[in-house]
Amino acid sequence: MEPERLGELLDRHAAALELFARQWCDTPEDVVQDAFLKLAALPTPPDEPAAWLFRVVRNGAMDASRAARRRRKHEALATRSAAWFEGPDSDRPVGTIDPEDAADALRALPDEEREVIVAHLWGGLSFDQVAGLISGSSSTAHRLYSRGLSALRERLGVTCRKTRRNPS
Known part of the structure; x- marks a missing residue:
């Protein structure tokens, strides 16, 4: 035509x-x-x-x-939070985060950060594999992962548990 x-x-x-x-x-x-x-x-x-x-x-x-x-x-x-995080409230130990709050916080992340976190944590992909998924480097994948986790911690009001080193 x-x-x-x-x-x-x-x-x-x-x-x-x-x-x-x-x-x-x-x-x-x-x-x-x-x-x-x-x-x-x-x-x-x-x-x-x-x-x-x-x-x-x-x-x-x-x-x-x-x-x-x-x-x-x-x-x-x-996005069913129970599948992503923990069971119903009655099964949740005291001091853990609410699954709905966690799912909301995850949904609020920028797409790239959420994609990296889900692929790494729930998908079990290495940062090298995630890098291929996002067409970036493994350091970019790790940076997005770290930034996303920091945003999740801030939004949920939790701190990272540090492991104590045993004096040797």
Whole structure:
């Protein structure tokens, strides 16, 4: 399809397509953009490009909605604090942190710090492996980990337990 024709379709239908997509998903702009990219990639344009765009946007918006629902479900399962931290309050020893507070503090961290902490502590990855995950160095992974732990300690009001050295 010629760029001029694609531009005309975009000018004429983009706003209506976004409104149409908004019925099903929270990312209508992305869905509309994907539809126009698919249209531009077609070897031959459809006979009725506007109808084609509406159909592709509808399908894309419904797919985006299902994906968002799945993502929220997986995130909810992954962020259950009891699974991350400790059992219910009745099982918790005196002086330990509340699992909900810990989960909230973890969620409040910047994404990079949270990613490193979860990968290292719960995923069991070494700092070298975490470095590959974040496309950085192991020292960067360690720095993010340390900064994140410091932020967690500060937010939760706990200090790091220091081990006592036995005099030898």
